[in-house]
Amino acid sequence: MEAESSAAGAAAGATAAGEGPTVAPLEVAYCGVCSLPPEYCEFGATVKKCMDWLEGNHPSLHQKLYSSEALESKMGTMTLEAQQKAEKDLAKKQQKEELRQEREAAKKKSSVITIKRVERTKRKYVTVVSGIEAFELVYKTVAKEFGKKFACGSSVTKSAAGSEEITVQGDLSDEILEELVEKYGIDEDNIRQVEETKKKGGSGPG
Amino acid sequence: MFKKPVSSSGKTKIKSSVQRNIRQKICEQFPLLEPVIDDVLPKKAQLDLIKAPEKISLYALDNQVLFFQHHNDAIMPHLRIVHKYPQCFPTVQVDRGAIRFILGGAQLMCPGLTSPGAKLPPPEGNIPEGAVVAINAEGKEHACMIGVLKMSTEDIKKLNKGNGVENCHYLGDGLWKMDSE
Numbered sequence: 001m002e003a004e005s006s007a008a009g010a011a012a013g014a015t016a017a018g019e020g021p022t023v024a025p026l027e028v029a030y031c032g033v034c035s036l037p038p039e040y041c042e043f044g045a046t047v048k049k050c051m052d053w054l055e056g057n058h059p060s061l062h063q064k065l066y067s068s069e070a071l072e073s074k075m076g077t078m079t080l081e082a083q084q085k086a087e088k089d090l091a092k093k094q095q096k097e098e099l100r101q102e103r104e105a106a107k108k109k110s111s112v113i114t115i116k117r118v119e120r121t122k123r124k125y126v127t128v129v130s131g132i133e134a135f136e137l138v139y140k141t142v143a144k145e146f147g148k149k150f151a152c153g154s155s156v157t158k159s160a161a162g163s164e165e166i167t168v169q170g171d172l173s174d175e176i177l178e179e180l181v182e183k184y185g186i187d188e189d190n191i192r193q194v195e196e197t198k199k200k201g202g203s204g205p206g
Numbered sequence: 207m208f209k210k211p212v213s214s215s216g217k218t219k220i221k222s223s224v225q226r227n228i229r230q231k232i233c234e235q236f237p238l239l240e241p242v243i244d245d246v247l248p249k250k251a252q253l254d255l256i257k258a259p260e261k262i263s264l265y266a267l268d269n270q271v272l273f274f275q276h277h278n279d280a281i282m283p284h285l286r287i288v289h290k291y292p293q294c295f296p297t298v299q300v301d302r303g304a305i306r307f308i309l310g311g312a313q314l315m316c317p318g319l320t321s322p323g324a325k326l327p328p329p330e331g332n333i334p335e336g337a338v339v340a341i342n343a344e345g346k347e348h349a350c351m352i353g354v355l356k357m358s359t360e361d362i363k364k365l366n367k368g369n370g371v372e373n374c375h376y377l378g379d380g381l382w383k384m385d386s387e
């Protein structure tokens with residue numbers, strides 16, 4: 001069993017200082033779509049995408065896993081009944097996954113990132129970015145990136161409503177807009193720039 | 207254990223003395239891993255401890271989880287380690303029909319381990335109850351699950367009924383997805 005796996009695994013890493021009886025680690029390729037080893041893609045909900053990805057990235061593996069003989073031999077020991085049941089379940093799962101993706105895409109289209117410029121003192125501003133979670137971005141990491149990129153203080157804070165937002169020190173709304181579009185691939189239509197000025201005399205926020 | 211995504215509350219560095227203990231424990235538990243332990247867990251490396259809910263500790267090196275442990279139970283390897291060093295862990299094999307249930311996070315039942323497509327060690331290689339095993343699948347080269355034996359492999363053969371292996375970590379669960387991000 002072990003011999004098979006070492007033969008089939010991709011080139012074993014030669015970097016390990018393993019000499020003599022020690023064993024070199026196997027390098028295992030993982031699917032870029034569902035992150036599992038490609039041989040398990042067929043049990044996931046994104047089989048088709050996984051297949052395409054594998055064909056593009058590891059053609060030899062694709063050939064091995066999805067050639068017609070491989071498919072036939074796989075069905076070996078299972079009873080017909082069990083096969084049918086498994087197929088049915090899988091189809092259901094795939095449909096669900098598709099629906100989920102559709103819904104997510106729709107949500108992405110409708111959600112908006114807000115870049116707000118808030119006045120601190122007369123000529124000092126902070127920029128508050130909120131709503132990035134809808135685009136699968138993590139506040140903490142993005143805040144760090146902003147801090148590095150713009151060389152300024154940048155942190156994750158809780159807004160009054162309890163949701164998280166990034167506070168960047170300095171008036172950077174245009175730069176952040178550009179960065180979001182360029183680096184994170186967000187459509188400009190999904191970003192809104194707002195300005196918030198502090199009124200003097202305690203008449204309440206505008 | 208990791209059906210839901212893992213929400214960690216930060217990581218802390220592990221003291222070198224504690225790290226030595228962990229290392230020793232791993233060697234005791236997986237004697238086969240000893241020859242390569244320096245590659246898996248270099249002596250000088252700084253391990254990180256990530257605390258997960260329900261008293262689960264994750265041991266990580268360079269942001270990659272290597273081992274995990276529930277409270278003070280046996281230390282279990284991450285599947286990535288098993289994929290790299292498949293010969294270093296005791297292994298059993300399940301039939302093809304069981305794979306999809308495993309990937310859904312189900313407990314492993316005995317019949318899936320005794321059917322024609324499955325493989326259990328021979329009587330002289332009996333694995334005792336409570337041991338950590340890697341689960342391979344029929345026709346696959348890589349392991350798909352890490353579990354704890356609920357009964358010895360000989361008992362599984364004899365009884366052939368009920369829960370055989372507790373599913374602790376499987377491909378595509380919260381722990382798996384945590385790293386691959």
